[in-house]
Amino acid sequence: MIDGTRVIDYHGHVGRWERYGMVDDPELLLGxxxxxxxxxxxxxxxxxxxxxxxNDLTAQFVARNPDRFVGFAYVSPTMPDRMVPxxxxxIDKLGFPAIKxxxxxxxxxxxxxxxxxxxxxxxxxGLAIIFHTDHFINSRPRYFEDLAPAYPRVNFVSxxxxxxxxxxxxAIAAAQKYPNVYLETCSTYRTPGVIEELVEKGGADRVLxxxxxxxxxxxxxxxxxxxxxxxxxxxxxxxxxxxxRLLNI
Amino acid sequence: MTSLTFSPRVPVIDxxxxxxxxxxGPSPCQSPVQLLEEMDFHGVERAVIYHAQGEQISPTxxxxxLEDWLDKDGRLIPQWSVAPVETSMEQIxxxxxxxxxxxxxxxxxxxxxLPFLPxxxxxxxxxLSDAGIPLWxxxxxxxxxxxxxTFKAYPDLHAVLVGAHYTHALVVRGLLEASSRALLELSRxxxxxxxxxxxxxxxxxxxxxxxxxxxxxxxxILFYLHHTRxxxxxxxxxxxxNVERLLGLGEGS
Numbered sequence: 001m002i003d004g005t006r007v008i009d010y011h012g013h014v015g016r017w018e019r020y021g022m023v024d025d026p027e028l029l030l031g032x033x034x035x036x037x038x039x040x041x042x043x044x045x046x047x048x049x050x051x052x053x054x055n056d057l058t059a060q061f062v063a064r065n066p067d068r069f070v071g072f073a074y075v076s077p078t079m080p081d082r083m084v085p086x087x088x089x090x091i092d093k094l095g096f097p098a099i100k101x102x103x104x105x106x107x108x109x110x111x112x113x114x115x116x117x118x119x120x121x122x123x124x125x126g127l128a129i130i131f132h133t134d135h136f137i138n139s140r141p142r143y144f145e146d147l148a149p150a151y152p153r154v155n156f157v158s159x160x161x162x163x164x165x166x167x168x169x170x171a172i173a174a175a176q177k178y179p180n181v182y183l184e185t186c187s188t189y190r191t192p193g194v195i196e197e198l199v200e201k202g203g204a205d206r207v208l209x210x211x212x213x214x215x216x217x218x219x220x221x222x223x224x225x226x227x228x229x230x231x232x233x234x235x236x237x238x239x240x241x242x243x244x245r246l247l248n249i
Numbered sequence: 250m251t252s253l254t255f256s257p258r259v260p261v262i263d264x265x266x267x268x269x270x271x272x273x274g275p276s277p278c279q280s281p282v283q284l285l286e287e288m289d290f291h292g293v294e295r296a297v298i299y300h301a302q303g304e305q306i307s308p309t310x311x312x313x314x315l316e317d318w319l320d321k322d323g324r325l326i327p328q329w330s331v332a333p334v335e336t337s338m339e340q341i342x343x344x345x346x347x348x349x350x351x352x353x354x355x356x357x358x359x360x361x362x363l364p365f366l367p368x369x370x371x372x373x374x375x376x377l378s379d380a381g382i383p384l385w386x387x388x389x390x391x392x393x394x395x396x397x398x399t400f401k402a403y404p405d406l407h408a409v410l411v412g413a414h415y416t417h418a419l420v421v422r423g424l425l426e427a428s429s430r431a432l433l434e435l436s437r438x439x440x441x442x443x444x445x446x447x448x449x450x451x452x453x454x455x456x457x458x459x460x461x462x463x464x465x466x467x468x469x470i471l472f473y474l475h476h477t478r479x480x481x482x483x484x485x486x487x488x489x490x491n492v493e494r495l496l497g498l499g500e501g502s
Binding site: 217227228 | 250414416419440443444463465466470478
């Protein structure tokens with residue numbers, strides 16, 4: 001809690017990637033979260049294309065601290081027959097409220113046909129999907145302009161907001177055109193003025209704080225919001241109010 | 250207790266600020282006044298500044314342009330770019346002769362084929378070691394193995410390793426172990442819990458706050474350092490004391 005606002009980190013991972021210092025030790029995550037008042041974190045496991053393996057690990061991780069962590073479902077179109085059944089299992093049985101997709105681990109841009117069964121599923125259920133986005137061909141935020149009007153019940157979240165200026169501009173443009181596009185803030189590129197730009201151009205009601213923990217520590221990432229030249233109202237929306245609305249919590 | 254606003258509890262010197270336009274495009278910060286305003290907004294008292302042209306184009310030109318950024322109050326502390334070439338070494342020697350060199354920063358020579366190894370840097374590193382002048386080394390511009398080799402060849406060299414990223418997670422400890430006179434600047438180092446773990450292993454005296462503004466925002470890492478398990482004394486050293494000691498800065502200098 002920060003000044004009465006429940007803080008929700010919209011971007012975190014389960015899984016280990018030791019060569020980059022990424023260790024999913026719950027005590028490490030909770031210690032960093034507690035140090036800055038982060039109440040809850042959304043987590044997903046993206047290292048298993050079958051979806052099931054990672055989703056089960058996510059569910060186990062969340063079950064140890066269900067008041068602090070929320071699991072998201074992960075699937076990959078590289079195993080197309082498993083996508084929808086695994087989504088049904090993850091949403092209905094594991095209780096995950098949203099979906100994470102990672103286009104760099106596939107051969108396809110995320111507006112192409114192999115991804116659409118996921119979007120149809122999310123449209124039926126009215127779910128949010130968070131996508132890794134960047135400036136490479138599979139992950140361009142401009143694809144939201146194809147998807148957002150076609151699947152109006154889905155909320156599309158641009159993780160990292162494209163990371164670099166050219167892709168960030170695409171994410172902002174999509175958010176300006178469609179009310180179901182959101183802008184998530186975590187990035188190893190902590191360019192000055194980015195948070196201000198997202199709030200001013202995309203709208204404070206579309207910005208979601210995320211950290212990418214445990215690949216990155218949530219503290220400098222939340223520091224981007226706290227030290228930005230935006231209003232307290234915009235900070236509260238980005239830190240938790242928008243995420244709570246998106247997740248119905 | 251975290252709040253929606255932040256200001257530092259200890260004096261702060263930003264050990265890594267770039268000024269001027271990079272050859273690839275304009276900087277969002279176009280004047281010393283603008284830089285000082287940014288520092289004031291984040292509670293940064295002083296900053297170690299170098300010129301963008303010194304990174305990859307010309308250390309000598311960059312140093313000349315840097316003069317235009319120096320303020321009369323001394324809040325902006327010059328850091329001179331250097332390369333192991335005659336013109337650059339002569340310029341640094343001349344500045345040193347006038348007592349103006351507190352630190353230097355390595356120009357990127359690796360991308361021009363010169364590895365950071367003793368055979369290419371002996372004159373420069375011998376001079377810096379003898380004079381006690383610390384060298385800032387951007388990690389993106391050197392091979393780790395070369396750094397370890399060269400640190401061992403020049404044990405009296407003071408160095409600040411700049412810009413470690415999570416992709417350096419496997420090498421950071423080895424680099425700090427390779428030289429007891431090497432410090433790590435923290436502008437990009439974000440693996441979860443890493444700052445606390447490194448401070449516990451090596452001591453707070455081996456780390457300095459830097460933002461690498463305007464490449465990165467000035468506030469987030471400073472905010473982070475204020476929300477770790479470091480005690481106030483350790484925080485004060487990381488935020489200013491270590492770089493003050495390294496640069497020989499007295500109170501108010």
